[in-house]
Amino acid sequence: MHKSERLFQLVNVLKGRRLATTAAQLAEHFHVSERTIYRDIQDLQNSGVPIEGEAGIGYLIANCPLPPMMFTVEELSALLLGTKMVGAWTDPTLSEHAKSAMAKIEAVLPTHLKQSQDDSPYLVSSYSHDxxxxxxxxxxxxxxxxxxxxxxxxxxxxxxxxxxxxxxxxxxxxxxxxxxxxxxxxxxxxxxxxxxxxxxxxxxxxxxxxxxxxxxxxxxxxxxxxxxxxxxxx
Incomplete structure (x- = not known):
């Protein structure tokens, strides 16, 4: 699993639990070492995610709003394909909103996924939608x-x-x-x-x-x- 995807999922796991979750439990869930979880927690805290807790006790996310773009890589790919369809097949207003959404989605895509979009098996054609x-x-x-x-x-x-x-x-x-x-x-x-x-x-x-x-x-x-x-x- 790519690190960026693991970070997204880590936030979602912590958001979905009311009690603190230990690094050992998180390491088992993601099939990584506890040291990796500690580094991930530190990276998320440095980026502004309000994770509370400490090693040996556990971690949880404070009850406050979080940025909305907490998606897995697969979810981002699906959203990108969906916005392309909206942009090509609906009307000018929705098309502009779709392009705006695409720009936001592409901004948070990992570099390897941005490159893979050029080789996507799906082609969204706007033929006949003049x-x-x-x-x-x-x-x-x-x-x-x-x-x-x-x-x-x-x-x-x-x-x-x-x-x-x-x-x-x-x-x-x-x-x-x-x-x-x-x-x-x-x-x-x-x-x-x-x-x-x-x-x-x-x-x-x-x-x-x-x-x-x-x-x-x-x-x-x-x-x-x-x-x-x-x-x-x-």
Missing amino acids: SKQQALNKQLRHAIENKQCLHLAYSDVNHTSTMRQIEPLGLVYWGGKWTLVAFCQLRRDYREFRVDRIASATTLSTHFNTSDDKKLSHYVALVTAKYANCTNKS
Whole structure:
């Protein structure tokens, strides 16, 4: 285990315990020597982490706020990949926040991990997510957050144009295509609209309310139950 990762985990272990933990216990947990634990404790204390205690008695972290970037190397890698996806596949506002988050994450990555990012097996492509698509995603997101109805000009799979007034509930990314999950006021039921087939969207001043049987989590539960039932029958 790299030292930087061990230091992150050491802080998390001490934060999660109410009683002092001895260097021997920590050494056994991390499969290192007690001398290594003593050096790690000293390094953390020098960096401002409020660890209290002494050799032979044990250590604990004082009850005070700690810096938020206490992640393992694997967690940092996952967060970095996730922010790249947000930056490429959502809207301009979230993309800027994602870039800011990426800069903070990369600032605390160990040197060896920064180098390994260039050889990552994952490539996040922004192909087909142009500025027009991103602007529409932003409009839809704002309507969802503010619970505002939308008027859509939509083209279905048969290229038939329809006009719908909907209550937008959530955006789902299916690996290449965004889908807008909504409650259709005409059909009085859930409907899915592929975002790339939305010709235009107008945000209305009309607001709507969600309920236990009209919200994204309820839609997901219905879809999950449907596919689970199909699987059991097969």
